[in-house]
Structures are given as structure tokens and as C-alpha cells.
Amino acid sequence: MTADQAVRPGTGAADLAARAAAVLPGGVSSNVRLATARTFFERGSGPRLWDVDGNEYVDYLLGQGPAFLGHAHPQVNGAVTTAVGRGMVFGAQHALEVEAVEKLLAAVGWADMARLGVSGTEAVHAALRLARAATGRRKMIGFAGQYHGWLDTVLMAHGPDGHRPGSAGQPPQYLADWVVAPFNDAEAVQRCFEEHPGEIAAVIIEPMMCNSGAIAPRPGFLARLRELCTAHGAVLIFDEVVTGFRLAFGGAAQRFGVTPDLALYGKAVAGGWPVAAIAGRRELLELFGTGKVNHSGTFNASVMAAAAVSATMDVLRETPPYVSVEEHGTALMTGLRGIGERHGVPLHVQGLPAAFHVSFRAEGAPPTDVVDHASLQSLDLARYTRFSRTLTTHGIWVAGRGIWYVSAAHGPAELADALERFDRALAAHVAESRP
Missing domain, CATH: 3.90.1150.10 (Aspartate Aminotransferase, domain 1)
Structure with a gap:
């Protein structure tokens, strides 16, 4: 054994697990990974x-x-490596940011504008804020068993008696504006609108329940949601953090033939890089542009993010x-x-x-x-x-x-x-x- 080997910390799984347990809560950096801490x-x-x-x-x-696209996709990683050699974040715009969003919108097909962020949870909150600002209403319709991030205003546990906070330390009143319906039950959603007339700002839905059960929508279910939102002046939000660019190049909106007002993308949008996007109708997204609705983030549309999105869109278009x-x-x-x-x-x-x-x-x-x-x-x-x-x-x-x-x-x-x-x-x- 060399002197270097004698002082170097152990790098096998057992040694790393012991080291991680000493410095990382539960040995992990995300609670989703607690079961795989070793x-x-x-x-x-x-x-x-x-x-x-x-x-x-x-x-x-x-x-x-x-x-x-698989791990370490060479075209995506190569594009990021080249781009980051010219800088990472500028506190201003850059050409690659515009190029990435243009390609994203071309892939989606239905949306007019988009912004890049870092996480799906952030994108969800931006969409809910937009819906409330646009409608002047507070309540949201969501669906039992769906996941829209881990923050206090969206994280829920669902049981036979309804929804409740999904974590200790989460104030119950932060979920007071939610009305929860069963997935695939359009009549239940209609009743939600009828029981809360003029109060529903948005319906937010994973168009396919990938986070829980991989449950596809029944024929006509999403189309009926579109009709109900239009009739009641509510914003239809597709949480496509998982389904976007996975179920089709245009995501679940293309696969199921239903157009939302806003959609959130993550996961597959950047070939594994930490990027999310919010896309939608111009009159909604422009509320950000006027400054009426705040949407901020130091790392939004960073050079790495934009390069990864641009290259991923190229790969999916050129070799579908x-x-x-x-x-x-x-x-x-x-x-x-x-x-x-x-x-x-x-x-x-x-x-x-x-x-x-x-x-x-x-x-x-x-x-x-x-x-x-x-x-x-x-x-x-x-x-x-x-x-x-x-x-x-x-x-x-x-x-x-x-x-x-x-x-x-x-x-x-x-x-x-x-x-x-x-x-x-x-x-x-x-x-x-x-x-």
C-alpha cells in the first residue's frame, strides 16, 4: 500500500455510505433517494x-x-462543453438562450412563448402564479396521487379522507386553495367547478400519471378538461415535467391531441441537464414580460441550460x-x-x-x-x-x-x-x- 492509498478515504460503496451518513442527512441529497442510500x-x-x-x-x-437520450450523450455534452468555455451566467441575455427557446417552441408546436428555469418545481409555481394573476382567482383543481413538486403549496398526501400535507413542517393552510378530484373522472371535475363558481383559477394535471402508476388518460378525458376550463374561464396547465418530449416530440399535448394554456417541461428537455421550462399562450407569458408577475432566477437560461436544450432538440428532431x-x-x-x-x-x-x-x-x-x-x-x-x-x-x-x-x-x-x-x-x- 502506498502512502497515498493509506490516507485516501475509502471509495467503495460501504465506505462511501459511512462517509455520506456523517455529512448528508440520511446519506443522500434528495429524500427520493433514501431507499438507495447505500x-x-x-x-x-x-x-x-x-x-x-x-x-x-x-x-x-x-x-x-x-x-x-441515455447517459452522457456525446452531442449534448459536447455542446455544453463548447458553450461553457465562453462563460456560464452573464446577468443578461445571450444568443444561445433565444436559439434554445425557438427550437423548444418549434418542437412543442402549440405554444407562443417560453422561459427556461432550473427545476420542475419552480416551473409549477410560475404557472400557478400566472394563472392566479390572469384570472384574479385563487383556487386550483388538482388530481389525487399527482405530484407537482415538493414545496409547501403543492405537496400533498392523498387518502380516502382527502388530501393533507405531505410532510411534517408543512402548514396545512397552504393547501387551502386546492380542490382535488380523481384522475380520469371528468364528471368529478365538472362538479368541482359547479361547487366553486367563479373561484377556479386553473386545472393542473399530469396528462399521464407517470409519477404514480403510469396511468394514461381515458379517451376524451383531457378533451373534456379543455372544454370545462374554456367554459369557466380557467387556465389549463399540463405538468409535462415527465411526459414532455418523452411520449412524443411535442409531448403529451401531441400524443393525446389536447392543447393546454400553459405547460411545464423538465426531465427529457435537456438530455439530463438540470433544466425546466414553462411554455404557453402569449397573453399569459407576457405577464412576466411586463413585470406584473415576478419570475426570477440567477441560473435561468444559463449557458449550460440553453446549450443542453438546443442540442437535445436537435437530437430529437434529427434522429427521432x-x-x-x-x-x-x-x-x-x-x-x-x-x-x-x-x-x-x-x-x-x-x-x-x-x-x-x-x-x-x-x-x-x-x-x-x-x-x-x-x-x-x-x-x-x-x-x-x-x-x-x-x-x-x-x-x-x-x-x-x-x-x-x-x-x-x-x-x-x-x-x-x-x-x-x-x-x-x-x-x-x-x-x-x-x-
């Missing part, structure tokens, strides 16, 4: 990850969604991955269902090929569609959370809550590896579950 990655390339102990994984978590994502996701979902059947396990696989949900039905329960947060609770979600840890030990990196993301980088080799590893993991899970 996992440390060294690198990612395309659709695969390698941890500090040398283990390799097929990645279907994609950093909680952002790595839609949507056919390959559909094919891979469809084959993967079919293969997982088949493995479940072979092992006699009540596996539940639901969603769209780009983003789907895996869990277990309760023993003896018939196959059923999950259409909202309440029906999602009929699944054995706790069992899948346990199983996800088994998947990790067999080389598949997934979220404990059941979501699987497919990237543009996943190919035949990843499909074959994933199915073979899932088969072995499920066999081990069945063996462990026997009395």
Missing part, C-alpha cells in the same frame, strides 16, 4: 450504469427520468427515437408479463412503452385496469418495493415505486439482458416468498 455509481453510458464496486446495471430509472422507444417498451412489457405468467406470479404491467408501471396484484385478485390513485392502491405496492431491491442485485436499476422509463439508448442487448435478469430475479423472489 448505492453509489461511478459512471453511466447510454442505457447502462456501473457502481463504485464494479457492478453493471441495465438502467430503467434514468436518473428519475431525465436521461431520455420514438419508434424505437415504442418497440423496445412494448417488447419489454410483453416479456415481463410472460415471465410473470411462467412463474405463476400475479404481475401487473401497465402504461405506455416510454413509461410504464410494474407491480403485483393481490393474491387471487383478477387482472384489472388501474385508472386513478384509488385503484392503484389495490395493487400490492409494498411487495414490488421489496422486489425492486432484488432486481437491483440482479443488475436492473429501477424505482421502488414501480415506474420503468425507456430511453432512446435502449436496444436489443438491453432488452435481452433485462428479460434474462428479471427472470432470475423473479425466480429468486418466488423462492424467498415460499413459507
Whole structure:
């Protein structure tokens, strides 16, 4: 052992976990990662990850969604590297910022203007503020089980008795302006409008519930929301932080054929870089431009952000991955269902090929569609959370809550590896579950 090796702190997972626990609350920098506090990655390339102990994984978590192009995409990272050599933040505008937003708007198709920010949570708050300013109203309609960020005015836990704060230290009165309806229930939304006449500023919705259950909208549901918002003078907001540029080049708005007034983008918009955007109708966005509505941020449209968005839009336009994502996701979902059947396990696989949900039905329960947060609770979600840890030990990196993301980088080799590893993991899970 050299002198340098003798004094260098340990860099294996066990050593890093001990060091992290001493300086990071829970050993992590985001509570979403508490369940994986003992996992440390060294690198990612395309659709695969390698941890500090040398283990390799097929990645279907994609950093909680952002790595839609795969990890370390050379065109995106190259563009950022070149651009950042000329500066990072200027306290003023730059040409790349204009170029990035022009390309984003061209991809979206329906929006007139947009701004770049840093996080999806920020973009949500900007949209809600715009809606209140434009309408002079306060109340918002949201949907049980949906996630719009972690701040006090939006974070909710949902149960049979309604919604409540999602965290200790969160003042309950900050959620007083929310009216919550079940997803996929247009009649319930209509009742919300009728029970609060002239009070609803906006309806905000994940057009597909990717954060919870990968639940697609029923035919006609989003279109009915559009009609109700128009009829009642409310702003329709699509939270496309997850679905944007993932379900189609134009996001869920293109995939489902319904145009919102405002939409929020993140995750896939910048090839894995920390960028979000708010886009929408000119008369709404210009409230920022007049100064009537405040929207600020030192790092908004930084050189890195603009370069990443511009390059990502180029990649998605020049080499659209949507056919390959559909094919891979469809084959993967079919293969997982088949493995479940072979092992006699009540596996539940639901969603769209780009983003789907895996869990277990309760023993003896018939196959059923999950259409909202309440029906999602009929699944054995706790069992899948346990199983996800088994998947990790067999080389598949997934979220404990059941979501699987497919990237543009996943190919035949990843499909074959994933199915073979899932088969072995499920066999081990069945063996462990026997009395």
C-alpha cells in the first residue's frame, strides 16, 4: 500500500455510505433517494450504469427520468462543453438562450412563448402564479396521487379522507386553495367547478400519471378538461415535467391531441441537464414580460441550460427515437408479463412503452385496469418495493415505486439482458416468498 492509498478515504460503496451518513442527512441529497442510500455509481453510458464496486446495471430509472437520450450523450455534452468555455451566467441575455427557446417552441408546436428555469418545481409555481394573476382567482383543481413538486403549496398526501400535507413542517393552510378530484373522472371535475363558481383559477394535471402508476388518460378525458376550463374561464396547465418530449416530440399535448394554456417541461428537455421550462399562450407569458408577475432566477437560461436544450432538440428532431422507444417498451412489457405468467406470479404491467408501471396484484385478485390513485392502491405496492431491491442485485436499476422509463439508448442487448435478469430475479423472489 502506498502512502497515498493509506490516507485516501475509502471509495467503495460501504465506505462511501459511512462517509455520506456523517455529512448528508440520511446519506443522500434528495429524500427520493433514501431507499438507495447505500448505492453509489461511478459512471453511466447510454442505457447502462456501473457502481463504485464494479457492478453493471441495465438502467430503467434514468436518473428519475431525465436521461431520455441515455447517459452522457456525446452531442449534448459536447455542446455544453463548447458553450461553457465562453462563460456560464452573464446577468443578461445571450444568443444561445433565444436559439434554445425557438427550437423548444418549434418542437412543442402549440405554444407562443417560453422561459427556461432550473427545476420542475419552480416551473409549477410560475404557472400557478400566472394563472392566479390572469384570472384574479385563487383556487386550483388538482388530481389525487399527482405530484407537482415538493414545496409547501403543492405537496400533498392523498387518502380516502382527502388530501393533507405531505410532510411534517408543512402548514396545512397552504393547501387551502386546492380542490382535488380523481384522475380520469371528468364528471368529478365538472362538479368541482359547479361547487366553486367563479373561484377556479386553473386545472393542473399530469396528462399521464407517470409519477404514480403510469396511468394514461381515458379517451376524451383531457378533451373534456379543455372544454370545462374554456367554459369557466380557467387556465389549463399540463405538468409535462415527465411526459414532455418523452411520449412524443411535442409531448403529451401531441400524443393525446389536447392543447393546454400553459405547460411545464423538465426531465427529457435537456438530455439530463438540470433544466425546466414553462411554455404557453402569449397573453399569459407576457405577464412576466411586463413585470406584473415576478419570475426570477440567477441560473435561468444559463449557458449550460440553453446549450443542453438546443442540442437535445436537435437530437430529437434529427434522429427521432420514438419508434424505437415504442418497440423496445412494448417488447419489454410483453416479456415481463410472460415471465410473470411462467412463474405463476400475479404481475401487473401497465402504461405506455416510454413509461410504464410494474407491480403485483393481490393474491387471487383478477387482472384489472388501474385508472386513478384509488385503484392503484389495490395493487400490492409494498411487495414490488421489496422486489425492486432484488432486481437491483440482479443488475436492473429501477424505482421502488414501480415506474420503468425507456430511453432512446435502449436496444436489443438491453432488452435481452433485462428479460434474462428479471427472470432470475423473479425466480429468486418466488423462492424467498415460499413459507
